[in-house]
Amino acid sequence: MGTSGIHSSNAGGGNAVRRAGGSRVSAATTEEELKFRVRDTFAVPSLGGRGLRQIFDGVRTLDATYWDTPDLRLARRGHTLRYRTSDDGSENKWTLKLGGRRESPLLVRREVDSEGEPVSPPRALTDALVGITGGRELVAVAQLRSHQDRYRIEDELGHRILTMEDDRVQVIDRGRVVGSFREVEIELADPRSGREALDRAIRLLQDAGAGKPDPTSKLERALGPLAQHESAPALDRNSTIEQLVRVTVRQGLDQLLQHDPAVRLGLGHEDVHQARVATRRLRANLRALRPLLARRTVDALRSEIAWAGCLLGEVRDLDVLRISFEEALNCEPGLEGGALLATIDVERAAAHRNLVDVMSTARWQSMLSALDTASVLPPLTQTTAPTTEARGATRRLLRKSWRRLQRRVDAAHTTNAGWHEVRKAAKSTRYVAELLEPILGAKARRLAHSTQRIQTKIGKDQDRIVARKWLKDHARDEQIGYIARRLEHRFVAAPDNQPRHWPRMWKLARRAAKPFV
Secondary structure (H helix, E strand, O other): OOOOOOEEOOOOOOOOEEEEOOEEEEOOEEEEEEEEEOOOOOOOOOOOEOOEEEEEEEEEEEEEEEEEOOOOOOHHHOOEEEEEEEOOOOOEEEEEEOOOEEEOOEEEEEEEEEOOOOOOOOHHHHHHOHHHHOOOOOEEEEEEEEEEEEEEEEOOOOOEEEEEEEEEEEEEEOOEEEEEEEEEEEEEOOOOOOHHHHHHHHHHHHHOOOOOOOOOOHHHHHHHHHHOOOOOOOOOOOOEHHHHHHHHHHHHHHHHHHHHHHHHHOOOHHHHHHHHHHHHHHHHHHHHOHHHEOHHHHHHHHHHHHHHHHHHHHHHHHHHHHHHHHHHHHOOOOOOOHHHHHHHHHHHHHHHHHHHHHHOOHHHHHHHHHHHHHHHOOOEOOOOOOOOEOHHHHHHHHHHHHHHHHHHHHOOOOOHHHHHHHHHHHHHHHHHHHHHHHHHOHHHHHHHHHHHHHHHHHHHHHHHHHHHHHHHHOOOOOOOHHHHHHHHHHHOOOOOOOOOOHHHHHHHHHHHHHHHO
């Protein structure tokens, strides 16, 4: 859709433009929309009434060329890259739309715009996509022309609540129209006040014959099944060992690549967090599956995943610190913390630059390639029968992960370092239980929940320890030393003993683990 009503998703807000890879890239924006595929004879209803009015915003013709690898790697992961122009001069730019998430009934997607000539994509965007494309050449894969009627829905004060666009789309190939379709898009212009209006708009459109919302992109409609978003197959009680390993690797790789472009573009801390979680989850699950896998191959892969996770962690840890310090400063009226937060921002920017540089290396790309290979051809041992049902083996694997957690608890010795090891083991057990839940059922889910509580509680204590160390390290800084010393008392870690409520948490976890012990 157009940019009307799209709200900024970058941390600082606004639409500042920055230079990257030799191109100008806009700040990311987020669109929340839903689509209906409709017949050519569909009559668009008025969405006015009940304090709202519908205003016709005119007609425009849009010409868009979509770019991808020849095997459609972007489209198959839910991303689109296009160059689009309009006859009214409102568009003349490159746009990268990142794979979205469903927030019923909306599809939520982020996009960034870039300047550049239409003959080839700008380097800033191709660099952001190299984790998915593997450096393969991007080519024009589709050309679409849309004749678009535009409407805005406002409240009585003139605030835009929704945007509606009626698109009659032609698929162009070598100057000829080879296909066509029509769709109506509704975009939430004001997320805070537009939900009720959106629900009403859905009812009115469906009453007029629009059917159910359909998240299929224009590119998918034009190219068909080859461009459909691929997702990892689901496990079930009858899954084989080979399927288990393939899904394990595929899910981890999918999560990592889902956030890869946004991490490279620096779109926000949540993408770094989710990418780091992907590495930790994947490493823990591969460790659990080691008895089934070729030891040398899986150990080398886990080592590279750990390396990637550490680089992501250097950025993520600073994000957590900044959030913690912002909350602490809000509880200290009159204490000016701008300089301290600016110091965190400088350190974070340097860590992010280093991360992006490393993500551009052959080593990072080799790791992604190795994961892709393992998701297709699992490195099973010679004695592992790939078609054997995984159910029996998974119980043993989960039991082994639980016993590792037990050993960490026994060895904790009431030290912060010991409890940190407990947290890591609890997290690993949680990840394994979540992976195996489709095979082992509700019992695995209960174990995952109980170990997640342990992980979360000890994690909060660990965050305080890291924050206090950072403040101590900066206590003598000329600019921020006073603020650091003032804040330090807010991050006094719990005494070097059991986390609060530990006996009850551990009791619940042991009870949840009983079916597997």
